[in-house]
Amino acid sequence: MANNQTYIALLRGINVGGHHKLPMADLKKLMAKKGFKNTITLLNSGNVIFEGAEEDIAQLEERMAAFLEEEFGFPVPTLIRSRKEIEQILASDPFKGIEVTKDTRLYLTFLRENPDQEFELPLFSEDGYYQIIELQDRLICSVLDVSGTKTTKGMDILEKLFGKDVTTRNWNTLLRIEKKLG
Secondary structure (H helix, E strand, O other): OOOEEEEEEEEOOOOEOOEOOOOHHHHHHHHHHOOOEEEEEEOOOOEEEEEEEOOOHHHHHHHHHHHHHHHHOOOOOEEEEEHHHHHHHHHHOOOOOOOOOOOEEEEEEEEOOOOOOOOOOOEEOOOOOEEEEEEEOOEEEEEEEOOOOOHHHHHHHHHHHHOOOEEEEEHHHHHHHHHHHO
16 A cells, blocks of 8 residues: 655646636645545645655656646646655755845745756846846745846746746745645
8 A cells, every 4th residue: 555645736827817717625626536635725826735645746747737637628737746845945945044125035946857957056137136046956946136126027037047847936835835734
């Protein structure tokens, strides 16, 4: 019998600007129907904590993306991390030493695979308001100063460097996931 594992699914591009609506209550029901247990959704932006049999994460991502598209009628890019991976990110505290003001945004961008190219860090945007400060295992840590640019500009830089098969969360969202994990 397989061991149960706690996973965190990060869904990309749902419930944004009235597009790709995916009600969290419907998602929880679907997860139960697919055999997952103790599903918790966080915020309306596609953060899902759930338990399931231990399996290859890449296969789980594919399976989940397929049943979400089948159920909701549009593609739902899905990146999944184990509880242990999320706990390791939190323990590493990639933003320690960063001075946070009301204009500072701390972002974690999750990748499906590690990038092929190497980068000299920190990597700054041309205007200096956005910087990538760290690359971890399938993770980019970045800082944005919204006093000089918009969040979308930082996301555009990420997509240009790493493609669209990524999803980004604010550090505060990860801290909220940590609280839900208990």
